[in-house]
Amino acid sequence: MPRVSYTAPATVDEAVKALAGAAGLAKVLSGGTDLLVQLKSGRLAPELIVDMKRIPEMIGIREEGEFFVIGAATPGVMLSAHERLEHAFPGIVEGVDLIGSTQIQGRASIAGNLCNASPAADSVPPVIAARATAVIAGPNGRREVAVEAIVIGPGRTSLAKGEFVVEFKVPKPKPRQCDAYLRFIPRTEMDIAVVGCAVNVTLDAGGTCIDARVVLGAVAPTQLIVDEAAQALIGHKLDADTLAKLDLAAQRACKPITDKRGTIEYRIKIAGVLARRAAAIAFERAAARA
Amino acid sequence: MSKHHVTTNINGEPVEFLCEAQQTMLDVLRDELHLTGSKEGCGSGDCGACSVILDGKVVCSCLMLGVEAEGRKVITIEGIAQGDKLHPVQQKFLEHAALQCGFCTPGLIVAAKALLDENLNPTEEETRYWLAGNLCRCTGYDKVIRAVLDAAAVMRGEPGASVST
Numbered sequence: 215m216p217r218v219s220y221t222a223p224a225t226v227d228e229a230v231k232a233l234a235g236a237a238g239l240a241k242v243l244s245g246g247t248d249l250l251v252q253l254k255s256g257r258l259a260p261e262l263i264v265d266m267k268r269i270p271e272m273i274g275i276r277e278e279g280e281f282f283v284i285g286a287a288t289p290g291v292m293l294s295a296h297e298r299l300e301h302a303f304p305g306i307v308e309g310v311d312l313i314g315s316t317q318i319q320g321r322a323s324i325a326g327n328l329c330n331a332s333p334a335a336d337s338v339p340p341v342i343a344a345r346a347t348a349v350i351a352g353p354n355g356r357r358e359v360a361v362e363a364i365v366i367g368p369g370r371t372s373l374a375k376g377e378f379v380v381e382f383k384v385p386k387p388k389p390r391q392c393d394a395y396l397r398f399i400p401r402t403e404m405d406i407a408v409v410g411c412a413v414n415v416t417l418d419a420g421g422t423c424i425d426a427r428v429v430l431g432a433v434a435p436t437q438l439i440v441d442e443a444a445q446a447l448i449g450h451k452l453d454a455d456t457l458a459k460l461d462l463a464a465q466r467a468c469k470p471i472t473d474k475r476g477t478i479e480y481r482i483k484i485a486g487v488l489a490r491r492a493a494a495i496a497f498e499r500a501a502a503r504a
Numbered sequence: 505m506s507k508h509h510v511t512t513n514i515n516g517e518p519v520e521f522l523c524e525a526q527q528t529m530l531d532v533l534r535d536e537l538h539l540t541g542s543k544e545g546c547g548s549g550d551c552g553a554c555s556v557i558l559d560g561k562v563v564c565s566c567l568m569l570g571v572e573a574e575g576r577k578v579i580t581i582e583g584i585a586q587g588d589k590l591h592p593v594q595q596k597f598l599e600h601a602a603l604q605c606g607f608c609t610p611g612l613i614v615a616a617k618a619l620l621d622e623n624l625n626p627t628e629e630e631t632r633y634w635l636a637g638n639l640c641r642c643t644g645y646d647k648v649i650r651a652v653l654d655a656a657a658v659m660r661g662e663p664g665a666s667v668s669t
C-alpha cells in the first residue's frame with residue numbers, strides 16, 4: 215500500500231478537525247472492508263486515514279425515545295446480535311447479515327456500505343425502506359438527511375469535503391409494521407447482489423396495507439424507492455392481483471445494466487420476483503404483530 | 505513519516521511494535537513479529553487465510569491496519585494451542601485429515617475456534633455458513649466440517665467420533 219498517515223480521534227469534533235486539516239485526500243475508515251481493498255489496488259491514494267472506531271458514539275446501538283440510533287461505524291456482528299433491533303427490523307438485519315463472510319461481518323458497517331456507494335450494497339435498501347435518517351457532521355456543524363439523499367451515483371455521495379456520517383436514526387416500527395430484505399446471487403454465499411429488494415409495510419388490524427416502502431438495489435446507479443410499487447400495496451391485502459401489480463411496478467422501475475452476474479432482462483424479471491417474495495415475508499411478519 | 509508505536513496484546517502476551525500506517529495487521533504479524541502462521545491468500549478479504557480473533561470477533565487481518573491493534577486483544581493461530589496441548593479443533597483436523605497443503609488451515613482453525621467460543625452446539629448448516637469466508641482449494645470442505653462438528657462434540661464433553669487413521 216502507498217504511504218498514508220493515520221489518526222484515530224476520540225470525539226466527533228476531533229474527527230471534523232482532522233478531516234478539515236488535511237491538505238490532500240482524507241478518507242474516513244470504519245470497518246475498512248471496502249477502503250483497504252481500494253487502497254491496496256491503488257484505486258485510492260489518500261494522504262490521511264481517519265479511523266472512526268475510537269469515537270464512542272459512533273459504535274453501538276442506542277434507543278432514544280422513538281428511535282433506534284445506530285453508530286455509523288458499528289460492525290455488522292453487533293447489529294445482528296442486538297435482539298431488539300433484530301425484532302423491530304428483521305429486514306435491516308437480513309441486509310447486514312448478507313454482507314460478506316463472518317470475518318467481513320466482524321468489521322463491516324452500514325455507513326461504509328452506504329458511503330462506498332455501490333448500487334448493490336445489501337444493507338442500504340432496508341435502511342431506506344425504514345425511512346431512516348443519517349446524522350452528518352462536518353466543518354459547518356451537524357445536519358440530518360434522509361439516507362436516500364446520500365448516494366448519488368456509483369462511488370459518489372452527496373457528502374461535502376470533510377463531512378461524515380455519525381449515526382443513523384431509525385424510527386421504531388408502528389404497530390403491525392415490519393420489513394424484509396431479499397437478494398439474489400448466483401451462489402449461496404459471498405457474492406454481490408444481482409438484485410436486492412427491501413419491503414417495509416404497515417398493516418391495519420384487518421391485514422390491509424396502510425403504508426409501504428419498496429426499495430430495489432443493484433438495478434440502477436443508486437438504490438430506487440419504487441413509489442408505484444408501494445402504491446400497489448397500500449389499500450390492499452396481499453392477494454394475487456396486488457402481487458401482480460407489485461411485480462409489474464418493480465420491473466418498470468428498473469434501469470439495470472448487463473454484466474457477468476446477469477443481463478438487463480434477467481435483472482428486471484428477478485426484481486419483480488423478489489418484490490413479491492419480500493412483500494409476502496413482510497406482510498406475514500407484520501400480521502404476526504399485535 | 506514517523507512510525508506508530510503500538511501497544512497491544514497478542515495471544516495473551518503484552519506486545520509492542522512499530523509500524524507504518526499503511527502496514528496491515530497481517531504484514532505486522534508476519535514481517536515485524538514473525539508470527540507467520542497467518543497466511544496471505546488473497547489480501548482482499550475473500551479467502552480467510554489471514555483470519556485472527558480481534559476482541560473476540562474473527563476478522564481478516566489483511567483488511568485491518570496494524571495501528572488499529574492499539575489497546576486491543578488479538579489471537580492468532582499461534583495462540584490456539586495451550587502449550588503443547590492442541591485445541592480440540594486442531595486435534596480433530598489431524599484425526600479427520602481435514603487438510604492437504606495446509607495453506608488454508610490456520611485461518612480455518614481460527615475461524616472454527618471463534619465459532620465454538622460462541623456456540624458449542626452449531627448445526628452443520630451454521631458451521632458451513634460461518635466458514636463460508638474460508639476458502640480451501642485442496643481438501644474439499646466436507647472433512648473440515650466433520651472435524652469442526654466433532655471438535656464441538658468433544659468440547660461439549662461427548663465422546664466424539666472415532667476416526668480410522
Ligand SMILES: Cc1cc2nc3c(=O)[nH]c(=O)nc-3n(C[C@H](O)[C@H](O)[C@H](O)COP(=O)(O)OP(=O)(O)OC[C@H]3O[C@@H](n4cnc5c(N)ncnc54)[C@H](O)[C@@H]3O)c2cc1C
Nearest residue numbers: 244245246247248249314323326327329335336378379549
Ligand atoms: C470479501 C468481501 C465480501 C463482501 N461482500 C459484500 C456483500 O455481500 N454485500 C455488500 O453490500 N457488500 C459486500 N462487501 C463490501 C463491504 O464489506 C461493505 O460495503 C461494508 O459494509 C463496508 O463497510 P466498512 O465499514 O468496512 O467500510 P469502509 O471500508 O471503512 O468504508 C467504505 C467507504 O465508506 C466511507 N466511510 C466509512 N465510514 C464512513 C462514515 N461514517 N461517514 C462517511 N463515509 C464513511 C469510507 O471512506 C470508504 O469510502 C464485501 C467486501 C469484501 C471484502
Ligand code: FES
Nearest residue numbers: 545546547552566
Ligand atoms: S488474505 Fe485475508 S482474506 Fe485472503
Ligand code: FES
Nearest residue numbers: 604605606640641
Ligand atoms: S488444504 Fe490446501 S488450501 Fe486448504
